[in-house]
Amino acid sequence: GAVVSQHPSRVICKSGTSVKIECRSLDFQATTMFWYRQFPKKSLMLMATSNEGSKATYEQGVEKDKFLINHASLTLSTLTVTSAHPEDSSFYICSVSRGTGDFSWGYTFGSGTRLTVV
Amino acid sequence: AQTVTQSQPEMSVQEAETVTLSCTYDTSESDYYLFWYKQPPSRQMILVIRQEAYKQQNATENRFSVNFQKAAKSFSLKISDSQLGDAAMYFCAYRSAAAPGDMRFGAGTRLTVKP
Numbered sequence: 001g002a003v004v005s006q007h008p009s010r011v012i013c014k015s016g017t018s019v020k021i022e023c024r025s026l027d028f029q030a031t032t033m034f035w036y037r038q039f040p041k042k043s044l045m046l047m048a049t050s051n052e053g054s055k056a057t058y059e060q061g062v063e064k065d066k067f068l069i070n071h072a073s074l075t076l077s078t079l080t081v082t083s084a085h086p087e088d089s090s091f092y093i094c095s096v097s098r099g100t101g102d103f104s105w106g107y108t109f110g111s112g113t114r115l116t117v118v
Numbered sequence: 119a120q121t122v123t124q125s126q127p128e129m130s131v132q133e134a135e136t137v138t139l140s141c142t143y144d145t146s147e148s149d150y151y152l153f154w155y156k157q158p159p160s161r162q163m164i165l166v167i168r169q170e171a172y173k174q175q176n177a178t179e180n181r182f183s184v185n186f187q188k189a190a191k192s193f194s195l196k197i198s199d200s201q202l203g204d205a206a207m208y209f210c211a212y213r214s215a216a217a218p219g220d221m222r223f224g225a226g227t228r229l230t231v232k233p
Binding site: 107 | 209211220224228
């Protein structure tokens, strides 16, 4: 199946700064990647769908100017948390859909990024 | 919109015993896919098992099997011969065939395995 690398695994930043999280599909060309946020002991919440070569599609309630997504190539999507605040502290996970046309497969997930804003 | 419900926030099982995790979902669609994911303490999401809605036969992967009841919109996961490594959060997920980019997750069930 697809192999997805997410970096960094942990990051601590100061309030007001920006943080970039990378998601790479190592063995599969992904036209679409997904970004999730997971609060402690909670489920995954879809934030946005990252589309290669076009604008990301954001879920309702997610600020697109705060969470900038860039999908510049078929193997890389980045999520930038701009002007981070403590309430942005969370676990962020990217995922790739393995098949185009074969959606019976689930997603392959990155290992996640723990963001702490101090 | 589709919703996925896991009514058991926590479950516990004795090592080598069998445990069943519950999941129900709400949808008006007839074509969709269901999944169980495992999230161990490492937080890495791991696909455990999947089921296509058009298949009547329940999926099985080694010690993991599902009981898929389409009419009842139920999709439970049975873990046989539980092992210590099975301890994790388990998420049930729904994926529409019409909107495959949208995967919905349940709230999760934390499984503890007692030695």
